[in-house]
Amino acid sequence: MSALRTLARNRRALLGLLGLVFFLLMALLGPELLPLDRMPDPDRRFEPPSLTHLLGTDYAGRDTLVQLVHGSRDIIQISFFTGFFAVLLALAVGLTAGLLGGWIDGVLTALTDVFLTVPQFPVMAILAALMRVGDPVTFGLVLGLWAWPGLARSLRSQVRALREREFIEAARVMALSPTWILTRELLPNLVPLIGVYFIRVARDAITVSVGIMLLGLVPLKVENWGMMLNMATFQSGALYVPRAWAYLLSPLVAIVAFQFCLIQLASGVEELVDPRLRSKRCLERVLPSLSPLRYGSIRILIQILGARSIKWQIPRP
């Protein structure tokens, strides 16, 4: 399929995809291969990386790599479910508000604002007293409930801007069905925005999950990367102990690497969805590079081949 081929040609997206696959494999198979031993061994605290402990040990003498691997399961589940629910809710609210306008728009915007402004902590504290969350799906739902308003707002304004664009009108004139307009015209333009937010939500989910663990809403899992980081910085003072660099850096690098893969994949998907961003080589055959500026040349990318819609836009000064 041309989609996969396009993706494959994009090296960065490929890198991102491979990275994510690696994490997925780690989450699925890792815990089976490396059993978790929670028993502390205080004489082997904060050991630097060695052959027996590839990433060293933590504040209680337990292997860091094993904890990382076991934590990946939780992290991936939490990040994805939170992102999924947040995007779902945001799409539902943002699209409806942006497209339908009128009083529905007013009500939904008010709802978004209320969710944005009602403070998170008291609600979480109340929830912590009322329920005990066990599975990642519920966890993701609870976290997603707080993440969707920001995206909904941006989606709404983006949709409202796009709605006025001539290509939509052209599509309407061409009597294309609303579903077509929605999926083929609107959504592709929203993908970059959704991508950025998904990644942000996934990152925030890790931090918020720690806060929720400290409220007792969820049982304490030391192998959760966010919790590892929290333990490293606040409880065990690993920040101040030079020997403990491996313990401090491991969850950090894992979180960053995870994010990095997501970002790369997201930019790959952007290019997939917007064909005009694809190969520049094809472009340069058609249009030579334009005049250079002081800090380099602007390459204005146009893809006439493969364009799916006709857009004419003369901006007003």
Added chain:
Amino acid sequence: MARRLLTSLATIAVAMTLTFVLIRQMPGDIVHQWAVQLQMQQGISYEQARLQAAAMINYNPDIGLFEQYFSYLGGLLTGNLGLSLTYRIPVSLVLVQALPWTLLVTTLATFLSFVVGCGLGLLGALRRQSLLDPLLTLYATLSQALPPFLIGLLLLLVFGIGLEWLPMRGNYTPDVEPGLNLPFLLDVALHAVMPVMAFALPAMGDWALAMKASATSVLGEDYLHVARARGLKPRRILLRYLGRNSMMPLVPSLATALGSALGGSMLVEAIFGYPGLGFFLAQAIDRRDYPLMQGIFLISTMGVVLFNLAGELVLARLDPRLRR
């Protein structure tokens, strides 16, 4: 316009009411919190500390929720935000003294991160295929992925403990005389550097990525090529067409960011001992100081809603297509 203002006010009202009810439903024992503190300070037994804590709280818990709500509303109308339970001073006094410090740090940080972040993002969108792009992505990822408290702690470690260049905590030293004099202002500036950086560095990555995404989708537009074909200078295209159009989806985010900046950040302010709204909020939540919590939430709610409104208005002015 008037309708939007009305809906904004309505949102604030609804949010405030919800908050009012919610925070009073929070479980937990406020007397215990105080008692634990007293116990630590005085080395007495827990039971004795509890007795003292109960005396200190000194309010009648039997007043019903509705009564409390209506008296609160009545107070609001006269500008009286109530008395802080923990400090026994007017809530407005606390807010007036804490707000400038929060504003100083967060607005500086937001603008710094926005300007620098957008610049980086624009650059990243232009140089999609060069070496700059993955480097930028790495920086953006790093600054995004690192939790803000960690950046704050690292700054403290490096500049406070290691190099001893910057004062570690607080907003100014007791040695300087507060007022409009140079030593005081320099002192404040010195103390503000690390908190501002702790806020700005993570946000920068966010803005860079968002700007890059937005600029990328704008770069695909034909009108850029049309403009070039019309003979407009590249610099003008960059600023007026590319820059402005890719910034537009970001304006609501900037508005939201500024609005939520009013609430300060509990964690960063706690790390640096910076007496802004976030700091007082963390204390208020810990001690279940409802009036103070309410006051701070009011400010942050108003900030968020009003700034969102402002963002929308600015967007409407900037984007002619929305004027219809």
Added chain:
Amino acid sequence: MRTARPSLLPLRAGLLRVAGLAWLVGFLVILVGCSSRPPPLGVFCGAGEWDIPPAYHGNPWAPGGVGAAAPYVYEPLFVYLASTGQYLPRLGTSFTESPDGRELRVSLRPGSAWHDGKPLSSRDVQCTFYLGALRGLPVWAYLDSVECPDPATVLFRFRKPSPLGRVDALTEPITSPVHLFGQHLPAILELGGAQVAGGGGDAQPLDPELAARLRGVREVLFRFQPARPVGTGPYRIGRVTSAEMSLEAFPQHPETDRLAVRRVRLLRWGSNEVIWSYLLAGQLDAAAPACPPDVASEILRRRPTVRMLTPPDLSDLGVLLNTRRPPFDDLRVRQALARLLDRDLVRRVASPFSETFGGLQVGMGRQIARRWLPAETLASLEPYELDPERASRELEGAGFGRDPQGRWLGPEGPVRLELLAPEGQSDLVLLAETVAAQLEAFGMEIEIRVLKRDLYSARLADGDFDLAASFGGQLGRYGDPTLAMERFFMPGGQLQVASGLPGVLDGLDVGALSAGLRLVRDPLAKKETLGRLGSLAHQELPFLACFEKRLTLFLNDGTRVQGWPAEEDPLWTALPAGAETIYATMLATGRVRPVEAR
């Protein structure tokens, strides 16, 4: 066509240059301010907690008042050393007690004056105690009245004589001069201090009208908010900010000649990590935070002038068991737990500098037990030693069995436990982790929940837990196991409420017994009662102590100040009563001196 439209978001072409410049300016500011000077020689740097401006004020009774400055700005009549029973004179020079304990006469130090210049008299002492009644001062559980036979003598009349009450009366900081606080007294004097304070023991709740009236008096008192506290101590407050407090010597103090260190700077505590960072930066001279061993060695490595002492905290930490519901409602299960937990491992992980608790779970540590409990009682108790096989046998005897995978099954299915730990106390969290790991290895499913402190105590009070990481006996400032026994057995005692132990055990009304302990003056009777309560604690095992806590005290000797006493000095044993009071005493008596400039 091109109308001038101001661009609201100026994106200059030199955007990068602007950004670059901003960074440069930032670094210049840093370099310019390269002098983040540490405090100069001769200034003592301590730490403490206070409510920051605008909430800060000088009324010790109102919330938000005084804070960490109190031990430096105020003085008590005496400082009590629990380990030796000594009273060090401060505002008081000597005292005599009548044989029945109902009268305590104290002579005041001549020449004492308040920071605003007015001289100290016994009426000020009286004022302090009566205002304290509004605050529920514990001493009113025993006191009948405080009288002033003459300006230099104070007379305490006790209606319930008690050794603890004596300590309370003699160590209360004197904070309220009559010329500032006198107007709040009449209502209290009219009602009587004991009634106002609520009895504190024979608690008779005040009738609502009286309570409302007192609330009114309290509000008026709270509204008195002078900018700075007025005390009699050797130091006066200078300025207060959100992170630092500066104090200067009070020149009219009668013993100011002994005061070698003339300036004090206090840094706000925040949390333990804050103190570690200050210690690493060398900005503190005395502090006792909870500290993991690696951070401690790092501090000692970086700051050669800092040394660390580990005085006992007179408290123990361990696991609280909920006797209200399965599986810990069964005594055999509790005893099995005592035999299967490796307490030494728990100590090594959670608090390596502490001492592992022995097998005698009497609610207090070994040395304290030897001092306060009868030897025969101790000899008669069978210690709980680490013996997993015996633990397994006891569990099987209680009706539990193991399935083929080694998991324990009870009558209602596999054993699933919930262990609570309070957030912010790293030793308790680590204790919870270690206990959970051991139980898991033993074959029980267990989940840890770390809760914010108020949620934690709410769940404990509701009895909604299986195990909880908690403090056990705490001897506090009295150095007396009475407090510990109250926690365990008195109705309303923290551990009693949580563990759900009944008020009558083995035919003994432990509730009444523990509540009456404070009033027992005969040492032998006290010993006997403590012995009975202690052995019940050992038998019933509501609490499994894992280690006796030792504090990690860091002293900076030679950077700015010097002269800290050695570890064996009895002054350090009083640390659990309030570390800052001990530092202040050492400063006031001139033991700690400035480092001379070279």
